[in-house]
Amino acid sequence: MQLPAFLKRLLVMAPLLALSAGQALAADNHLRIGINDSPQNAAIELAAQLAKEKGIEVEVLSFSDWNTPNLALSNGDLDINYFQHQPFLENAVQQNGYDLVPIAYGVENKVGLYSKKITSFNEVKDGDTVAVADDPVNQGRGLHLYDRAGLIKLRDGVGPKAGLADIEANPKNLKFIELPGPQLARILDDVTVAQSYPSHILAAGTTDPGSALLFSNDQENGHLYALRFVVTSKNVDNPAIRTFIDIFQNDPRVREAISKAYGNPELYSLAWLSGRQEASR
Known part of the structure; x- marks a missing residue:
């Protein structure tokens, strides 16, 4: 039986909420990292295993949504999370006042428009239903792709946080449905086109x-x-966290795990190889 997303979230959060607010973790060499469901999880798990060789215990906790990992990190129930890009983080900080800092790049995932019903945008019919992410940052990424595909026209000058209200022209009268990002991949049987990663x-x-x-x-x-490794400001220079990130980025076994998980080098890039390691909010 498939549990609803909110029940999964509660089950994941239950052991975390048992910690009192602001309670310190057991030791400096015991880290908790929050992630989302992703092929990268195998590489994160491998990096956690390799960290044991350096005396660092890393507990990996997987969340089913895009909001709880930042809440848990802000509350002190995590030491680090790894699931979000810079615009998403900036929006979360602005909306919630979190003291969260990106300290290193991870893998950069592309976003695409997928379909199991058509092979060309010319096959989209009048009134078809299409899907986009429901958060303001990732929805903007999707809408810009629909604009590039010629299916809609966004108003001139709209930035990365474009929303449905910014659609200036919709010549095919497309019906947009909004879903949390992780759910978009599972709706392809029900819509003509869906944004997804x-x-x-x-x-x-x-x-x-x-x-x-x-x-x-x-x-x-x-x-x-690109995804970021994110911490609270007090952990920016935490040596155990820095060691874990170094293992993830530089150990050849981890890099092989990333390659194996994606299976296609065109679907991702290793942002830290060509980007600046740290970025301020």
């Missing part, structure tokens, strides 16, 4: 992750949408 497509197993009708080219944005 190759990593989520891989995790869901719904179609070939390389089969998107259109992919983003985010390297033009200076790795703006």
Whole structure:
């Protein structure tokens, strides 16, 4: 039986909430990292195993949504999380007042427009239903792709946080439905086109992750949408966290695990190899 997302979230959060607010973790060499469902999880788990060789215990906790990992990190129930890009983090900080800091790049995932019903945007019919992310940052990424595909026209000058209200023209009268990012890969049987990430497509197993009708080219944005390792300000220089990140980025076994998980080098890039390691909010 498939549990609803909110019950999964409660089950994940239950052991964390047992910690009193602000309670310190057991030891400086015991880290808790929060992640989302992703093919990268195997590489994170491997890095955690390798960290034991350096005397660091890393507990990996997987969340089913995009909000709880930042809440848990802000509350002190995590030491670090790894699931979000810079615009998403900036929006979370602005909306919630979190004291969260990105300290290193991770993998950069492309975003694409996927379909199991058509092979060309010319096949989209009047009144078809399409899907986008429901958060303001990732929805903007999707809408810019729909604009590039010629299915809609966004108003001139709209930035990365474009929303449905910024659609200036919708000549095919498309019906947009909004869903949390991780769920978009699972709706391909029900819509004509859906925004999604190759990593989520891989995790869901719904179609070939390389089969998107259109992919983003985010390297033009200076790795703006690369995932970040994020901590609270007090942990910016935490040596155990820095060691774990170094293992993830530089150990050849971890890099091989990333390559194996994606299976296609065109679906991701290692942002730290060409981008500046640290970025301020």
